[in-house]
Amino acid sequence: MSGVFHLRPEVRDALTEIFNIGIGHAAGVLSELVNDEILLTVPELGLTRHTDFAAIAGKLWHEPASIVRQSFQGPFRGDALLIFPARESLELVRILLAEPTPIESMTELEREALLEVGNIILNACLSCIADLLEQEITNALPLYLESDPGSLVNSLIADPDWYVIFIRIDFTVKRHNMRGNILFVLDVPAADAFSAAVEKLVDHFESEP
């Protein structure tokens, strides 16, 4: 079995902290975009085989979601997903476009707006993680999808041994009661390379006085 399932508690803690920092920066960007405070929960790290992920996804999302998918490459490759319940993504777009009238479905312009928001947020998160680990991560163009997250993750997976690193941070846009999640999907070598990079960082500071 891969090393990623045998993380020392301090490496697991560090993984959570690294994503916490990345998502904290992403929330800063989102806060500026919507001119509102973003409330964040304490992050929770989940690590599971993708075959077990559908059950987890079913408990977290009860309806189709608006998803921005950002594939990344570098020392570890994978996909970062920004997930909003579909109805709440419409609300977000409405705030961004300053559109006062109620909208029932998403137009092309609105899709583009959400894609751009997702691109900015996920880039803020990935750049911060890359800097912390002193690695370079390159991003593909973001894609917008409407799907249920469990099915999407399954469609990204080529191999039953792939992992889903699931960082659950619920964020709420304070005045608009809007929430979302960020999810990272890595394959086996990527998850091992990622945890090795984190282990190196931990060891560096463990060896300090």
Add this chain to the structure above:
Amino acid sequence: MNGDETFLIVDDARLARKMVRSFVAKARPDLTIFEAGDGEEALKVLSGIKELHYATIDYNMPGMNGIDLAKIVKERCPTARIALLTANVQAPLRKRAADIAVGFIDKPINEAKIAAFVTQTATIP
């Protein structure tokens, strides 16, 4: 060598505590460093310290948040130099810290940010 001045690190992430400890030790090897993983533990540690000189406090922690803890620490140790150390870099949170005369250091931290804080050259309270 550790001296009489004290530094309290409050963060639920062990990595963050280790990093702050390492940078503080480099910048000010004379400081005696204490650690706590949340607000409740911080208050226990604080009750055992004769005088607190510096503290960095994370914002998003289980239990009490960093601002509420900073208010209590400031009340108990009015002369201590305190900074919120957080990845939550939003303007409203910076303002809440400034409103209670608490500094703000954004994560990820590095040697320079911590050195500025403990050598009192930063433009924070």
